[in-house]
Amino acid sequence: MRENELLSHIYRRSADLSGSFAQVVVGPGDDCAVVRTPTESLLKVDQVIEGRHFVRGTPIDLIARKAIARPVSDVAAMAGRPLAALASASIPESFAQADALFDACAAWARRFGCPLVGGDISATSAPVLSLSISVLGTPHARRGAVLRSSARPGDSLWVTGELGGSFGPDGLGRHLTFEPRVEEASWLADTLGPSLAAMLDVSDGLGMDAGRLASASGVGIRIERDAVPVAPGANGWAAALGDGEDYELLFCVRGVDRLPETTPGGTRLTRIGTVVEGSGCRLVWNGGEADVAQVGFEHGRRP
């Protein structure tokens, strides 16, 4: 792989970006891209690394998809929409598919609404492929950015979709193919306005992420164990709580008792708990409760 050839290839394929995406003023190929931006913009970076976020042998297209979908999911978790993306890759010298990988990233970035406007590639002696994607987004026009710090005691706690078992025994599974909840988040902000109180996406496990929401808001959270929607094939509530990589929305609702069973697009909405005074995240069931704010995984700790 020669960097110049690869970059030329990318620029050629990006020639029509400004035509397809009104926000792109100058696409890849100059020192910087130029993108039309709202008064306030969202910014997020996330990376996927072989052996940690995907197993060796995962199809290129799914690696690219996950790399783009992860930061897009964070934009969704603010109730925003993605506008543009940047990709950087560190690629083993022996890796022959750099071209296909960038094509796939570009295709998924378009599909998720945030065309790739820049990138950087380095071939290295490292044996491990890593991709870092930055996404620029626009907050919800009326609701504004939905922060994780705005939960208050009395809010109800909800989740989209179903949790657990996302990382299959073969390393494949939903963690590679999830749909970032951009439409769902946008619909929630449209529908609930300021009653949509705090939100994040569940990436490291419901227990740990609910604990983070509680900590950011200075509140406690109680999750009803038997209300947690468990994904088909997942190993019960423990998997739903701790597996992570679900990329579902966890959100708080204030002053509204009921929501439809699904979003207009058919994504399930489930009330799973309550925001209370105090701190931490406790799982409660008939006859017991437990602290679950550390249940999940964090990079650097997984064996």
Added chain:
Amino acid sequence: MRENELLSHIYRRSADLSGSFAQVVVGPGDDCAVVRTPTESLLKVDQVIEGRHFVRGTPIDLIARKAIARPVSDVAAMAGRPLAALASASIPESFAQADALFDACAAWARRFGCPLVGGDISATSAPVLSLSISVLGTPHARRGAVLRSSARPGDSLWVTGELGGSFGPDGLGRHLTFEPRVEEASWLADTLGPSLAAMLDVSDGLGMDAGRLASASGVGIRIERDAVPVAPGANGWAAALGDGEDYELLFCVRGVDRLPETTPGGTRLTRIGTVVEGSGCRLVWNGGEADVAQVGFEHGRRP
């Protein structure tokens, strides 16, 4: 290193970002950062990788400095100013200084005017440290973004500072300590307005980068060999032409014959050539000329 501990550390140190930088609405710690943006924004990603952009043993502070300074230099090359930065790092599991590395990135990002508003860290089995930095910037308010595609025959060709020898024999040198030419670019755009015709930063060697400017603009470039300002210690004009990693501005000027010898800040300005009809980049001297559009280095080709 545990990711959560490191992120908490970063968030604590970033608590005053909004106070110090008016553009930061929400700093690190939520799903996304929120940054105040102009109507059009600049976007750039660049990475530094051990063994390629710095040698093993380079002080942490200089690695961080170079990682931030590279994309800032690209923002300068559009005559823009940096607003905010995102960092992602892939760190060998044995690396004990992740904390110091992120502190240094945060410090240099502030120093260069683009506070770090988000980051992602992964410990991996890879033996090589890599850092990817994305920068959001604002174009020059009146001149707008200065593209590399806007050179025309008859423009004069200029360069800031001095070229060559940036990568010292010990792997240290100016490539680690250069000052991105943000002030110089801003002054050029203020002073020259639309007469500042096309610009880029010289990262891969004057020959190759001038060739890129020529190609993007559909013109030819002639560089006068004996006019090229050679940095002290560099091995003559060949080094100035091919070494790369200078991060000086190469720019075209239209309809203005003279510039001061230096910018108000003391950075040297040198006229080194002319934009002509045709294509490619030729070095000319008393009695000869040569095609130098391939002189420089690109990643993936360096031995």
